[in-house]
Amino acid sequence: MKGRVEVIIGAQWGDEGKGRVVDALGSRVDVFARYQGGANAGHTVIVEGKKYVFHLLPSGMLYPCRVCVIGNGVVIDPEQLLNELRELQEQGKDRARLVISGAAHVVMPYHKKLDTAQENQRGKGRKIGTTGRGIGPAYVDKYSRCGVRVEDLLDGDSLRDKLEYNLDEKNLFLSKIYGEEPLPFDEVFDQAVEWGKALAPYVGDASLIIDEAIQEGRGVLFEGAQGTLLDVDHGTYPYVTSSSPVAAGGCVGLGVGPAAVDRVIGVVKAYCTRVGEGPFPTEDEGESGNRLREKGAEYGATTGRPRRCGWLDLVALRYAVRVNGMSSIALTKLDVLTDFERIPVCTGYEIDGKAEEHFPSGVHRQWKAKPVYEYLEGWKEDLSGCAEFDRLPLQARKYVEYIETACGVPVNLIGVGPGRDQTILRNF
Numbered sequence: 001m002k003g004r005v006e007v008i009i010g011a012q013w014g015d016e017g018k019g020r021v022v023d024a025l026g027s028r029v030d031v032f033a034r035y036q037g038g039a040n041a042g043h044t045v046i047v048e049g050k051k052y053v054f055h056l057l058p059s060g061m062l063y064p065c066r067v068c069v070i071g072n073g074v075v076i077d078p079e080q081l082l083n084e085l086r087e088l089q090e091q092g093k094d095r096a097r098l099v100i101s102g103a104a105h106v107v108m109p110y111h112k113k114l115d116t117a118q119e120n121q122r123g124k125g126r127k128i129g130t131t132g133r134g135i136g137p138a139y140v141d142k143y144s145r146c147g148v149r150v151e152d153l154l155d156g157d158s159l160r161d162k163l164e165y166n167l168d169e170k171n172l173f174l175s176k177i178y179g180e181e182p183l184p185f186d187e188v189f190d191q192a193v194e195w196g197k198a199l200a201p202y203v204g205d206a207s208l209i210i211d212e213a214i215q216e217g218r219g220v221l222f223e224g225a226q227g228t229l230l231d232v233d234h235g236t237y238p239y240v241t242s243s244s245p246v247a248a249g250g251c252v253g254l255g256v257g258p259a260a261v262d263r264v265i266g267v268v269k270a271y272c273t274r275v276g277e278g279p280f281p282t283e284d285e286g287e288s289g290n291r292l293r294e295k296g297a298e299y300g301a302t303t304g305r306p307r308r309c310g311w312l313d314l315v316a317l318r319y320a321v322r323v324n325g326m327s328s329i330a331l332t333k334l335d336v337l338t339d340f341e342r343i344p345v346c347t348g349y350e351i352d353g354k355a356e357e358h359f360p361s362g363v364h365r366q367w368k369a370k371p372v373y374e375y376l377e378g379w380k381e382d383l384s385g386c387a388e389f390d391r392l393p394l395q396a397r398k399y400v401e402y403i404e405t406a407c408g409v410p411v412n413l414i415g416v417g418p419g420r421d422q423t424i425l426r427n428f
């Protein structure tokens, strides 16, 4: 029998709690596989009261005897990855076997410099609010076919050749356009060779390993980073990241055909947040938004930036259901809504005075979208100890059921706190 393949995606603007959902489901999974993005992600997992933040490593690293894969679709900052790995090793927590695709691209020092320089150059009103991790420039090189792949780090000649070409060009950009110091070839080359030596034991054929696991009947989980509305094609372009966080990105970013996927689990925060610039129709810049930020500890796991906060947006969520083929919802942070007397939920938009039920394509219409709210009754009870759906207060259950009806997708997992055990599984 073939193994079960599930994809975990962010259904909003990232930071939905994918790491904690992956961790909560981990006992059923044999292979955890990250498929896109890079160290811009920050996946938080809390186990036995201890907090771990993974930027590049898959969130399954804490599970013993599992395989954790970093796929070809990821852009890898080796320094960050090696630091993360070292930290886990020092604590004796690097329990899974790590496999890194040789075809994954490397975030080089010039990508990070270019990311910051380009963001500064954009000026007011044009900034994207990137994480400064070099993600955009690394993907640009990938698609313009000059990028350095992990396998190049293991081959001095190939590395030298690619680096000579790249550094000539990047140094021109850095010095002539952005007024930055050029990077010395020898320093970058030596550093990259060292990275290659350190990464070599982990490099493998990610696609083959996943396929073998599927053929052997083992459970495989594709782990997305960021979220649907940050997708380079389907998000609020140009205020997006440079990869494909949607579920289909999992197949491309790991080398697995779409027919292998059994289930797409969309992680949905019970309200909405966004970091960086761009449209956010249900943003609440008032007192309630501040309350959500403080109660939900909504500060970026990667950059520490305060997240913009607002209400659940069903227009955007139905769109996420469509573009991902979502078949299941994991609803996180329901506990954060406790004590709100009534909870606004956006059921439609008004754009240029007209009702709009679909998420608009095009940032200009997205900026203009005004939310139409329905108000659901809140609850006062503490949810953090609830282990079963039926134990939730009636209004909290109604909130969950309202989402299911509005999206036509079951809510199979509910997060009522950050810990692994604060998870309600429902018909999973």
Ligand code: IMP
Residues within 6 Å of the ligand: 013, 014, 015, 040, 041, 042, 128, 129, 130, 131, 132, 133, 134, 135, 136, 225, 226, 230, 239, 240, 241, 242, 275, 276, 277
């Ligand atoms: P970049 O991915 O660093 O290029 O940033 C592009 C946009 O995506 C910015 O608005 C970032 O704040 C946002 N972004 C990138 N990664 C994450 C994430 O993991 N969570 C939430 N937002 C993210």
